[in-house]
Amino acid sequence: MANERSSGWSTRIGRRIKLRDLHVLMAVAQAGSMAKAAERMAVSAPVVSKTIADLEHTLGVRLLDRDRKGAEPTLYGAALLRRGAAAFDELQQGVQDIEALLDPGAGEVRIAASDPVTSGLVANIIDRVTRVHPRIVFHVKTGASLLAAQIDALRERKLDFVVGRLPRTTFEADLNVEILYQEPSVIAASARHRLAGRRRLKLAALMDEHWVLPDAESYVGTLVEELFRAEGLGLPRKAVFGTSIQLNNTLLATGRYLAFYPGSLLRLYGRELDIRELDLDLPARATPLGILTLKGRTPPPAARLVVECLREVARPWLKETPLKLERPSTAKSSPLRRGSPRR
Secondary structure, X not given: XXXXXXXXXXXXXXXXXXXXXXXXXHHHHHHOOHHHHHHHHOOOHHHHHHHHHHHHHHHOOOOEEEEOOEEEEOHHHHHHHHHHHHHHHHHHHHHHHHHHHHOOOOEEEEEEOOHHHHHHHHHHHHHHXXXXXXXXXXXXXXXXXOHHHHHHHXXXXXXXXXXXXXXXXXXXXXXXXXXXXXXXXXXXXXXOOXXXXXXXXXXXXXXXXXXXXXXXXXXXXXXXXXXXXXXXXXXXXXXEEEOOHHHHHHHHOOOOEEEEEEHHHHHHHHHHHOEEEOOEOOOOOEXXXXXXXXXXXXXXXXXXXXXXXXXXXXXXXXXXXXXXXXXXXXXXXXXXXXXXXXX
């Protein structure tokens, strides 16, 4: 029976479905109509219509629901699109693997991270890697995107991995979660701020200062609110809310503002930015920072190189704040071919 089913697949479907057919289906789903898909693909609308009709006839199911507003995938179409996206992704990865064999120092890496993590850890990793492998191209998606949106992009194969603070929650089974270290949030100010250098400050004494605070709807925003609440305080009234580290840096440069920063950013760039962590009498608060990847997907060689470099940079921080969660894997040798990374 198994041989009969295999033979049926080969003769009835396997030889009749082409990658071009899947490409047309994906184009229609993304465009929302056959006419728009035809325009984007520079082919005629009848060609697109016939391709979809032939594909539906071959599979024996309806793949698209059509009406005057356009076309959208049916349950069957969505299932085929998921597998089709994986097939195209594997082909692309194969091409990148060939390119890597020809030139191990070339390739492209697609990362998503929050603005604070991008400005500190990700920027540092890019600088380290490109000093040794200048031909690697980075595509970094940052800004105010929620983690859920970044995971959606990861599933759509638009990203190689997501790096950032990870809520203490259970992720879905199709994701690999690797915790690198515990990232503290620290309160910082310009070195010219009147409180810079003061010892054992109390959070209550800072309530009348000017603040730059993370957006209340963000994950870090909720952590900051919990921190003030734990001290019996509400949020400061003299506050600017935002998600931009550049906003933090610019306002702190005036010497009037305080702000929350990832501990890693100040370790890596605090001196260059002329920003100092305030000495506050607060309980240590840190959250897991790690990497999300898609299970069953082999990352391209350049992405694997970047991940190994992330592990290398995080290793000394991991020793300072041991994880209660599973420890990340470590490489015996540096992912960089020459030189050692800055601490």
